[in-house]
Amino acid sequence: MNINDTLKKIKALFADMPAPDAPKEEAPAAGPKEYKLKDGTAVMIDNLAAGGIVTIAGVPAPAGEHILEDGTTLTVDMNGIILEIKGGEAPAEEMQQPEPDKYAEQFATINGKFEEMTGIIDRQNGTLQRFDAALKQSNEALQGLLQVVEKIANGPAAAPAEAPRQQFVKETPTTKEEMFAGVTAYMKKVS
Numbered sequence: 001m002n003i004n005d006t007l008k009k010i011k012a013l014f015a016d017m018p019a020p021d022a023p024k025e026e027a028p029a030a031g032p033k034e035y036k037l038k039d040g041t042a043v044m045i046d047n048l049a050a051g052g053i054v055t056i057a058g059v060p061a062p063a064g065e066h067i068l069e070d071g072t073t074l075t076v077d078m079n080g081i082i083l084e085i086k087g088g089e090a091p092a093e094e095m096q097q098p099e100p101d102k103y104a105e106q107f108a109t110i111n112g113k114f115e116e117m118t119g120i121i122d123r124q125n126g127t128l129q130r131f132d133a134a135l136k137q138s139n140e141a142l143q144g145l146l147q148v149v150e151k152i153a154n155g156p157a158a159a160p161a162e163a164p165r166q167q168f169v170k171e172t173p174t175t176k177e178e179m180f181a182g183v184t185a186y187m188k189k190v191s
């Protein structure tokens with residue numbers, strides 16, 4: 001394998017590097033869910049909350065109150081939009097509101113942990129951004145180095161036509177004294 005083949009393989013490795021990830025799109029919200037009215041009619045509700053849309057057979061539900069099988073009463077306007085929801089046959093325990101002080105300490109603990117995790121994530125994002133920038137700089141430097149090596153590889157491979165001339169002496173000195181004498185003679189000649 002010659003140098004050019006090796007360089008082509010290295011270039012192919014760089015060409016196959018993945019591009020930076022595009023921002024991820026959030027998953028679409030779940031579609032409408034089917035419910036049954038007390039009379040057995042199937043209805044589709046996209047969000048069982050105020051502002052949700054109720055349809056029957058693909059058209060908005062008529063204005064008024066509609067009672068689901070579990071006893072939940074939906075008040076709907078003429079466009080099928082839920083205006084109000086009244087509780088159904090929920091157990092009495094679920095209907096009671098919890099005491100605010102009872103869960104305040106737990107909420108504060110969870111909120112503190114959430115803020116701590118948010119801080120950690122922010123620091124990691126900063127580190128990742130710095131790493132990404134350094135990686136891009138390294139990639140650019142490697143691309144430049146690859147171009148230089150390619151130019152060298154494509155340069156002449158034959159030996160020079162004429163051997164380089166020796167500047168100090170005609171013969172190659174073998175001892176230190178001969179080398180020193182050659183340098184001294186050259187210095188005298190130049191000055």
